[in-house]
Amino acid sequence: MAEPVLKVDNINVFYGSIHAIKGISFEVYNGEIVTLIGANGAGKSTTLNTISGLLHPSTGSVAFLGESLAKIQPHRIVYKGLAQVPEGRRVFAQMTVQENLEMGAFTQSKQSDIDEDLARVYELFPRLKERMKQTAGTLSGGEQQMLAMGRALMSRPKLLMLDEPSMGLAPILVEQIFDIIADLHKRGATILLVEQNAQMALSIASRGYVMETGKIVTTGTGEELLASEAVRKAYLGG
Amino acid sequence: MIFLNFFISGISLGSIYAIIALGYTMVYGIAKMLNFAHGDVIMVGAYVCFYAVSRYGMNPFVGVVLAMAVCTSLGIVIERFAYKPLRQAPSLAVLITAIGMSYFLQNTALLLWSSNPKVFPSIIGRGSFKLFEGKLSVSHVTVLTIATCVIIMIVLSLFISKTKLGKAMRACSEDKGAAQLMGINVNATISLTFAIGSGLAAIAGALLCSAYPTLMPTTGSLPGIKAFTAAVFGGIGSIPGAFLGGLMLGVIEIFAKAYISSQLSDAVVFGVLIVVLLVKPSGLLGKQLQEKV
Numbered sequence: 253m254a255e256p257v258l259k260v261d262n263i264n265v266f267y268g269s270i271h272a273i274k275g276i277s278f279e280v281y282n283g284e285i286v287t288l289i290g291a292n293g294a295g296k297s298t299t300l301n302t303i304s305g306l307l308h309p310s311t312g313s314v315a316f317l318g319e320s321l322a323k324i325q326p327h328r329i330v331y332k333g334l335a336q337v338p339e340g341r342r343v344f345a346q347m348t349v350q351e352n353l354e355m356g357a358f359t360q361s362k363q364s365d366i367d368e369d370l371a372r373v374y375e376l377f378p379r380l381k382e383r384m385k386q387t388a389g390t391l392s393g394g395e396q397q398m399l400a401m402g403r404a405l406m407s408r409p410k411l412l413m414l415d416e417p418s419m420g421l422a423p424i425l426v427e428q429i430f431d432i433i434a435d436l437h438k439r440g441a442t443i444l445l446v447e448q449n450a451q452m453a454l455s456i457a458s459r460g461y462v463m464e465t466g467k468i469v470t471t472g473t474g475e476e477l478l479a480s481e482a483v484r485k486a487y488l489g490g
Numbered sequence: 491m492i493f494l495n496f497f498i499s500g501i502s503l504g505s506i507y508a509i510i511a512l513g514y515t516m517v518y519g520i521a522k523m524l525n526f527a528h529g530d531v532i533m534v535g536a537y538v539c540f541y542a543v544s545r546y547g548m549n550p551f552v553g554v555v556l557a558m559a560v561c562t563s564l565g566i567v568i569e570r571f572a573y574k575p576l577r578q579a580p581s582l583a584v585l586i587t588a589i590g591m592s593y594f595l596q597n598t599a600l601l602l603w604s605s606n607p608k609v610f611p612s613i614i615g616r617g618s619f620k621l622f623e624g625k626l627s628v629s630h631v632t633v634l635t636i637a638t639c640v641i642i643m644i645v646l647s648l649f650i651s652k653t654k655l656g657k658a659m660r661a662c663s664e665d666k667g668a669a670q671l672m673g674i675n676v677n678a679t680i681s682l683t684f685a686i687g688s689g690l691a692a693i694a695g696a697l698l699c700s701a702y703p704t705l706m707p708t709t710g711s712l713p714g715i716k717a718f719t720a721a722v723f724g725g726i727g728s729i730p731g732a733f734l735g736g737l738m739l740g741v742i743e744i745f746a747k748a749y750i751s752s753q754l755s756d757a758v759v760f761g762v763l764i765v766v767l768l769v770k771p772s773g774l775l776g777k778q779l780q781e782k783v
Binding site for chain 1: 654657658660661664665667668669670671672673674675676
């Protein structure tokens with residue numbers, strides 16, 4: 253196979269004395285949706301935060317497009333084409349929708365590119381266009397999730413990392429958000445998706461990894477994992 | 491007419507407080523810390539300006555620009571060496587460091603420039619405009635001070651609301667982690683905030699000493715505390731709040747001096763602060779109550 257977009261190689265991460273990530277390895281290839289699923293506290297978000305440089309692995313390495321990220325400052329990693337939609341959305345509540353999207357384009361310097369991307373994001377999320385002058389804090393949870401995703405897309409990422417996009421959303425909105433993720437994938441985006449909602453995540457994923465207490469315990473294609481007895485028992489409610 | 495005269499003096503004094511308060515409030519907004527050394531940066535700016543003009547005979551405006559350059563660098567250095575190492579520390583540790591930095595600057599000034607008061611040359615002369623057949627006299631310094639404050643306010647508001655860097659500052663002040671995920675260099679943005687605040691402090695120092703020409707190593711500390719009060723009064727973290735709070739505080743102080751008692755004026759000023767905080771703890775234009783110091 254070709255070189256992976258993202259290669260996580262045997263990383264160990266500690267929070268003080270707590271061994272949060274115990275030697276995990278995985279890859280994401282161009283055009284895939286790869287999902288990390290697992291219960292609360294399994295280390296999924298820690299893994300994402302390590303990739304985006306907010307945390308540092310004590311051993312092991314993270315390579316993005318063949319380049320090690322070990323020595324690169326977190327804000328520079330975004331310039332390489334890695335965007336993260338953080339857990340809990342974390343939109344800038346006191347800034348307008350439009351300003352949030354402009355912040356997403358912080359790494360872009362050409363105004364014509366930014367305008368093009370704005371038009372694309374507004375086409376993808378018409379709701380955001382209606383509310384472009386509103387402050388982000390006045391949006392509903394689902395709209396904020398759309399904004400957080402749109403904001404990440406503004407940096408023209410080569411890999412989009414989504415951390416619990418379904419968290420705290422009503423079931424109908426969860427479905428809508430997953431439709432959008434599947435749609436982004438169809439348009440060619442490469443996505444790393446962290447989710448507690450294993451059913452939804454696996455149904456759109458090319459491949460998945462199951463995490464338990466800091467380790468990867470099972471891996472397979474989305475269908476394989478959905479069909480697996482062990483995964484069904486542990487995460488899909490019987 | 492006398493009333494109008496007091497009012498104009500109050501607005502002028504308030505303009506200086508507002509310029510200083512902007513430094514407090516911007517730094518608080520982004521670094522969530524109270525930079526108590528800010529008042530002493532004003533004093534350093536005034537000394538630089540004093541020496542440039544009196545000793546080396548420079549044009550007063552060149553002196554102010556030089557003071558701004560020195561204070562801007564000083565602000566960046568203070569942030570880099572005193573506050574940045576404490577980014578993850580509890581806010582009490584940062585607060586104590588800021589107070590320590592304030593004493594450090596005052597005592598360094600004492601060592602360098604001695605405690606003898608210097609007579610600051612007004613940067614614009616001591617003339618005044620006579621209005622209403624001489625019944626109202628407004629000094630040039632007063633006009634310059636108010637005009638400078640208004641210009642700073644407009645430029646700063648445009649910078650914060652329209653430019654990419656200004657928006658990045660707002661993003662950092664809301665959520666540093668998320669700002670970093672946008673590719674914003676949070677450390678550089680915090681440095682920039684200190685630089686702007688300290689540059690403004692230099693302007694405030696020159697204006698303050700042009701209006702009240704006694705310059706000593708402690709010159710910055712009381713105006714610093716009052717400007718901090720103004721920032722809290724208007725709602726700390728809010729730029730229009732600093733502006734409004736500064737102006738109101740200046741007017742209240744001058745009126746208290748004129749109509750109540752010049753000895754009690756500071757007590758009145760701080761009394762007003764206490765009342766405002768009791769009624770509206772987030773300040774006049776403050777958004778939400780923060781739990782930090």
